[in-house]
Amino acid sequence: MNKRPDGRNPEDLRPIKIEVGVIQRADGSAYIEWGQNKIYAAVYGPKECLPKHIGNPYRAVVTYNYRMATFSVPERKNPKPGRREIEISKVSGEALERAIFTEKFPNTEIEIDVEVIDSNAGTRVAALTAAAVALADAGIPMRDLISAVGIGKANGQLVVDLNKEEEDAEDAVDIPFAIMPNTEEIVLLQMDGLLTKEEWKILCEMGIKAAKQVYEIQKQALKSKYFVEEL
Amino acid sequence: MRKLVIPGELVSDNSKKAGQHVFVRDGKLYSDCIGLVNESYDSISVIPLEGPYIPNINDIVIGIIEQELFAGYVVNINSFYSGFIPKKNIDFFAKVGDLVSVKIASVNEVNEVDLDSPRILEDGELLEISPVKIPRVIGKEGSMLNILKKGTGCNILVGRNGRIWIKGGDVKLAFRLIKFIESQAHTENLTDRVTKIIEEAKNQSSNVLGE
Numbered sequence: 235m236n237k238r239p240d241g242r243n244p245e246d247l248r249p250i251k252i253e254v255g256v257i258q259r260a261d262g263s264a265y266i267e268w269g270q271n272k273i274y275a276a277v278y279g280p281k282e283c284l285p286k287h288i289g290n291p292y293r294a295v296v297t298y299n300y301r302m303a304t305f306s307v308p309e310r311k312n313p314k315p316g317r318r319e320i321e322i323s324k325v326s327g328e329a330l331e332r333a334i335f336t337e338k339f340p341n342t343e344i345e346i347d348v349e350v351i352d353s354n355a356g357t358r359v360a361a362l363t364a365a366a367v368a369l370a371d372a373g374i375p376m377r378d379l380i381s382a383v384g385i386g387k388a389n390g391q392l393v394v395d396l397n398k399e400e401e402d403a404e405d406a407v408d409i410p411f412a413i414m415p416n417t418e419e420i421v422l423l424q425m426d427g428l429l430t431k432e433e434w435k436i437l438c439e440m441g442i443k444a445a446k447q448v449y450e451i452q453k454q455a456l457k458s459k460y461f462v463e464e465l
Numbered sequence: 466m467r468k469l470v471i472p473g474e475l476v477s478d479n480s481k482k483a484g485q486h487v488f489v490r491d492g493k494l495y496s497d498c499i500g501l502v503n504e505s506y507d508s509i510s511v512i513p514l515e516g517p518y519i520p521n522i523n524d525i526v527i528g529i530i531e532q533e534l535f536a537g538y539v540v541n542i543n544s545f546y547s548g549f550i551p552k553k554n555i556d557f558f559a560k561v562g563d564l565v566s567v568k569i570a571s572v573n574e575v576n577e578v579d580l581d582s583p584r585i586l587e588d589g590e591l592l593e594i595s596p597v598k599i600p601r602v603i604g605k606e607g608s609m610l611n612i613l614k615k616g617t618g619c620n621i622l623v624g625r626n627g628r629i630w631i632k633g634g635d636v637k638l639a640f641r642l643i644k645f646i647e648s649q650a651h652t653e654n655l656t657d658r659v660t661k662i663i664e665e666a667k668n669q670s671s672n673v674l675g676e
Contacts, residue, residue: 262515280517282545291575333472335488335497341575342545370472373516373597375486375497378473416473416495456471456499460514460651 236391239400244393247383247444252364252455254371262372264455266364269397270354275364277372280342288343293336295343298327300361302350322358329382329412329421330365335375344374355398356384359410362422367452371459380421381449382412385441387429392437394444411441415449418442467501469651470511476502477509484510501651514651518596518626520544520578524569527586527624530559540565540580543596543626548580557585564591564630566622586622589632592643596627598650602643609656613642616663638666 238244248269257263260276283289300322304311315323330346346368348361359382366380386393387407388400401408407427413420429437470476476487477494484503487494487510496502500511520526520542528540528548537551538559550567559565563585570581594602602623603610614621618634631639642659649655 261517280545339545339576370499371515373498373513376472377488377490377495377497379471414473416475417490453471453474457469460469 236389238388238391238393240397244391245440245444247395247447248397250448250451252367252451254367254455254459260368260372262368262370262374264364264367264371266360266367268356268360268363269395270352271350271357271360272352273348273350273357273361273364275346275348275361275368277344277346277365277368277374279344279372280339280374281345283341283343289341291341294334294339294341296327296331296334296336296346297343298323298330298346298348298365300326300348300350300358302353302357306350306353322361325422325424326358326362326365329362329380330369332419332421333366333376333378333380333414334369335377338375344369355396355401355408356410358382359384359412359422362412363448363452367455370456378414378416379449379452380412381415381445381452382410382422383441383444383448385409385411385437385444387427387433387437392433392440394440409437409441411438411445413442413445415446466653467503467512469500470496470502471499472497476511477504479509482507482509484508486511486513513597515595516597517545518543520569520572520576521625522569522572524625525623526567526569526626527591527622527628527630528565528567528580530561530563530565533559533561538565540567542567542569542578542580543593543628544576544578546575546577548578550580550583555583559585564589566624566630586630586632589620589630590636590640592629592631592640594627594629594643594647596625598647599623599625599627601650601655602629602646604656609646609659612656612659612663613639616660616667617642635666638663 251267253265256265257276262277264275266273350357362382388403409425412422480489480492496511498513500513526542528542530538531541532539540548566584567580568582570579617639619639620632622630
């Protein structure tokens with residue numbers, strides 16, 4: 235077993251730090267530092283659904299806006315939401331919708347805004363992790379939190395939580411992987427590259443294990459808002 | 466000490482005692498929000514620490530006039546939809562931005578409300594806190610509210626939608642106390658601590674007068 239470019243073992247995560255309630259005007263918010271990634275997530279609502287025709291009289295509509303700051307990448311990024319951002323917003327919003335009891339708020343909208351301040355691979359999973367914490371902070375009824383982690387293959391080795399250097403390797407496979415940790419239900423799964431069936435089976439196990447580590451950090455961040463002295 | 470739970474965390478193995486803010490999965494009870502577990506002899510529920518205001522019938526809420534129409538006023542009640550009070554039922558004139566206290570007469574399945582018994586609130590100041598913490602400000606059978614009223618000499622009206630209207634008396638102290646209750650709503654012995662703060666404030670002011 236070889237060490238990875240930044241000295242981690244294959245199953246190690248980068249250091250994660252989550253803060254809750256960082257944006258005062260939002261109903262719920264969270265800030266996450268995942269390695270070099272720095273992301274803010276804010277939740278507004280449930281509120282009146284505008285324009286009215288997007289509303290659903292049976293459940294709430296979840297809108298997820300993933301945006302990257304112009305200075306979050308080495309070369310200046312055009313602030314206009316591109317193909318990638320619109321796609322990530324769609325899949326992440328659907329992942330969160332699975333966890334929320336949307337039927338409790340008919341005809342309303344729950345808006346989740348995520349802003350990437352600094353990025354180094356795996357921003358969509360970090361953003362999803364922060365958004366789940368922000369939703370819990372807003373007091374929106376949920377089946378479970380959502381814990382996400384990037385898994386994949388780099389330099390011939392199956393690894394968890396790839397950084398940018400590994401993602402750019404020649405044989406790199408990158409899989410954003412999100413689960414509801416208590417039921418192990420997969421809510422987000424995309425893949426870039428090729429894997430064999432056996433490799434996927436091993437990776438799935440590694441991903442669930444890593445996501446549960448992320449869950450513990452989320453749990454502690456939420457609880458420490460109320461009982462700092464106990465932790 | 467009550468147990469603090471987050472969404473999806475196991476609350477109890479007994480699914481027959483399901484109360485509020487819990488749901489059943491595979492015969493076990495799980496919490497659906499961040500809150501404190503409250504066990505009584507016939508039910509297990511979670512008292513939420515965060516959350517929106519959901520209108521209920523017979524709630525007294527404080528509204529802000531949003532818009533004046535020919536037939537009446539549109540009132541923001543801090544819920545998903547604004548309410549409406551027709552002019553023919555009322556005996557006062559109001560401007561945009563005025564405060565009114567209203568009772569919720571009915572709520573439909575998409576949380577739209579009908580309002581009843583409007584009363585205009587003249588002067589006074591408004592404080593907004595999280596709606597789920599209002600029960601702590603009122604206390605058991607109004608005990609906390611009575612202490613606040615007696616201790617500060619204020620006229621206090623508490624709306625279920627998280628808005629509190631305060632007039633007269635020591636408004637500054639009342640603001641401080643209510644903010645304290647909001648920040649400490651998850652802890653125990655609140656009434657004793659609030660009484661202590663009121664006494665300290667009284668001693669301080671009498672010292673200043675004595676000098």
